[in-house]
Amino acid sequence: MSERTDSPAPIRVLIAKPGLDGHDRGAKVLVRALRDAGMEVIYTGLFQTPEMIATAAEQEDVQVVGLSILSGAHLSLFPRIVEALRSRRMDDLLLVAGGTIPPRDVQTLVDLGIDKVFGPGSSLSAIVDYIRTNAPRPAAEPI
Amino acid sequence: MGLLDRAVAGDGAALARLATLLENDDPAALDAIDAQAGLRPPPYVIGLTGPPGAGKSSLINALLPHLQHVDKTAILLVDPSSQKTGGAVLGDRVRMFTWGDDRLFIRSMATRGQEGGLAPATGALIDLFALTGFDTVIIETVGVGQDGIDIQAMADTTIVAQSPQTGDAVQALKAGILEIADIFVVTKSDLTGAQSLVRDLNTMIHFGSRDASDWTPQVVAVSATKNEGLGLLQDVLSRHCSYITERGRLDRKLSRERWEIEKRAANEVRKAARRSNVSDDSALTRRQRTAQLMRSALAGLERHD
Numbered sequence: 001m002s003e004r005t006d007s008p009a010p011i012r013v014l015i016a017k018p019g020l021d022g023h024d025r026g027a028k029v030l031v032r033a034l035r036d037a038g039m040e041v042i043y044t045g046l047f048q049t050p051e052m053i054a055t056a057a058e059q060e061d062v063q064v065v066g067l068s069i070l071s072g073a074h075l076s077l078f079p080r081i082v083e084a085l086r087s088r089r090m091d092d093l094l095l096v097a098g099g100t101i102p103p104r105d106v107q108t109l110v111d112l113g114i115d116k117v118f119g120p121g122s123s124l125s126a127i128v129d130y131i132r133t134n135a136p137r138p139a140a141e142p143i
Numbered sequence: 144m145g146l147l148d149r150a151v152a153g154d155g156a157a158l159a160r161l162a163t164l165l166e167n168d169d170p171a172a173l174d175a176i177d178a179q180a181g182l183r184p185p186p187y188v189i190g191l192t193g194p195p196g197a198g199k200s201s202l203i204n205a206l207l208p209h210l211q212h213v214d215k216t217a218i219l220l221v222d223p224s225s226q227k228t229g230g231a232v233l234g235d236r237v238r239m240f241t242w243g244d245d246r247l248f249i250r251s252m253a254t255r256g257q258e259g260g261l262a263p264a265t266g267a268l269i270d271l272f273a274l275t276g277f278d279t280v281i282i283e284t285v286g287v288g289q290d291g292i293d294i295q296a297m298a299d300t301t302i303v304a305q306s307p308q309t310g311d312a313v314q315a316l317k318a319g320i321l322e323i324a325d326i327f328v329v330t331k332s333d334l335t336g337a338q339s340l341v342r343d344l345n346t347m348i349h350f351g352s353r354d355a356s357d358w359t360p361q362v363v364a365v366s367a368t369k370n371e372g373l374g375l376l377q378d379v380l381s382r383h384c385s386y387i388t389e390r391g392r393l394d395r396k397l398s399r400e401r402w403e404i405e406k407r408a409a410n411e412v413r414k415a416a417r418r419s420n421v422s423d424d425s426a427l428t429r430r431q432r433t434a435q436l437m438r439s440a441l442a443g444l445e446r447h448d
Contacts, residue, residue, distance in 0.1 A: 009167040010229060010253070035230035042251050045237030056236060059249055061159035088156060141160065142145040143175045 011135045013064040016044045016053045018077045026099065027068040033124040037132060050077065054084035057093065063135045067114075069099040075108065082113045092136050098122065147175055150275045155248065158275055162250055165267040173267060180270040185396040186217075187384055188269060188280045190298025192260060192323075195286030197304040198330035198367060200238035203281055205367035207247070209377040216279045217248045217272040221262050223285050224253040235283060248277070256413060259293035260284035263410055266297065266403035295323040296402035299395050300383045302326045305344070307336035321347070324360050325383050332364035332372060358386050408440075415440035 015031050017024050024046055034041045042060045044053065057065050067074075067081065078097065085093060097109060098118040106117045115134070118127050146164075149157035164172035191199050203218060210216060220235035233251035252262035261284060272280050284294050295301050303324035321327075327344050329337050344362045353359070361379045365372035387395075419439055422432045 009163075010231075012163070031232055031234075035225060035232045036228055038228045038230045040224075040231045040233060040251075040253050042233045042236060045234075056249075058156050059159050060233075060251060061156075061163045090156070138160070138163075143147055143161075143164070143171050 011039045011064065011132065012042070012060060012062040013039050013066060013131065013135075014042045014044065014053070014057050014060055014062040015066045015068065016048050016056065017046045017068055018048050018050065018053060018081060019069060019071050019073045021046060021068075021070045021099075023070070024068070026070075030066065030068070030098070030124065030127060033128055034131065037128045039131070050080040050084040053081055054088055054090070057085060057090060058088050061138075062093070063138065064094045064096065064131055066131075067095070067097045067099075069097065069101070072100065074099070074101055075105060078109060078114065079112055086113075092138070094131065094134050094136055096127070096131065098127070146172075147179070147274070150271070153276075155245075158248065158271070159250070161271055162264075162268055165271060166252065166255075166262070166264045168263075176267055176270050176274065179274055183273045183276075184389070185392050186269065186273050186277050186280045187392065188282065188298045188300075188395070189380070190282050190284065190294035190301045191304060192284040192287055192292075192294045192301070193304030193328075193330075194306075194309065197286065197306045197309075199283050199286070199304050200235045201367040202304055202328060202330055202365060203283060204239050205365070205370065205373055206376065209373050210279065215246045215248075215277045216281065217268075217277045218250070219262075219265060219268060219280065219282045220249065220251045221260065221265070221283060221285050222251065222253060224255050226256070229255070248272075254285060257406060257410060259406070260287045261293045261297065263406060266399045269297070269399065292323050293402065293406075296398055299387050299392055300325050300380060302328055304328045304330050305340060306330045307332075307334045307340045325358060326376070326379055327360060327362045328376060329362065329364040331366060331368075333366040333369050337364055358383065411440040411444050412436060415443050418443065 013034055015027055017027055027043070031041045031043050042056065042062065044056055053065070067078065069077065074097065095114050096116045096118065097114050101109070101117055101119050103119060109117055116130055146157045146161050150161055161172055165176065191203065193199055200220065207216070220233065222231055222233045222235060224231040231253035233253060235251060236249060239249055250268070252264065254262050257263050261282070265282065269280050282294065282297060301323050303321060305327065307329065329340050329344070331337065341362050341364050348360050348362070363372055363376045363379055365376055415436055422435055424432065
């Protein structure tokens, strides 16, 4: 346990399942991998609306939101999620997405404000490393 | 405007950020809360504990519509941190369906190495919720079995949830969490065995010793999926809330602070042990090495000031 010190606070990540996906095996595997990387991972469960995801991200004060989607509805759901997050002024979030997102849609999602898309076949360690490297550190604010 | 003023004015993001700072032991945030903590009456704190899988999160979700007379409710959901990596899966939100109710604030917390079923910042967050106008705080502990009774120091009303088909009357006699309940909830009351669990618990309460003026623990059978027993649970909760009175809640606030300070001291010792390892110097006695560790913990705490 020598790698643990008491100073750096764990990275907080929200893993969310928007829409009507039938299962969440991939999301659960990722949740476990992020936990094993020392992060605190809040998992929403299935069938989340954009508003529920934004509320959870705000209340949990996460630095990272990961959207997992298998239904093919990413082009209609993600704009609403990005909008719900922006309307709560959560602009400094790292926003990543994964699931069955075809390569031709990736640029559209990046233009929308998704920082990174991990398509089918992405390795867990690549996702974990990306989050660890890019999770923003919240700016100090006066109390 | 600073974070605290914004949170008091109803800014949820500012409230959430303050919660993070308190969880991270930020000295300025802790001192700011302490400076103002006496300004508001403490909220009514309901603690919910019970073994993993007993149905605690589902019970809270089902109970919420019955607490509608309450203006603002905060829910703290505690899950364990991994001993090995410090990471945590906080999964209790899965059973919460809030549908964007502004009067509800839900926060997941990891135990961050603390034993006893709660997170280190639980008490500080209760004070934060008091300052920001919450009337009720519900705390769900890590699923604990026969130990982990810190919730009793924190909560005005302690609910112990037990589901049927998990044990027998002998289990019910064991010390630990069963002794701390003001209210027993037999969850999943639609399953067979629920009525006999209710009977066993009532028998145990009947044979327990208490003074005539003491609260008699109540047993309520609830099915969250069938929406049964929740009205009765709400009645029992409000009876217990009047039983403890406002004076009792102020006393509880003091006991919460004592508990938290004791835990903080233990956490500082644990951190010191991780920072610089416990001495292997066999020329020193165990007692001397313990004293050395405590001096190092004190030095670590004072470095913050």
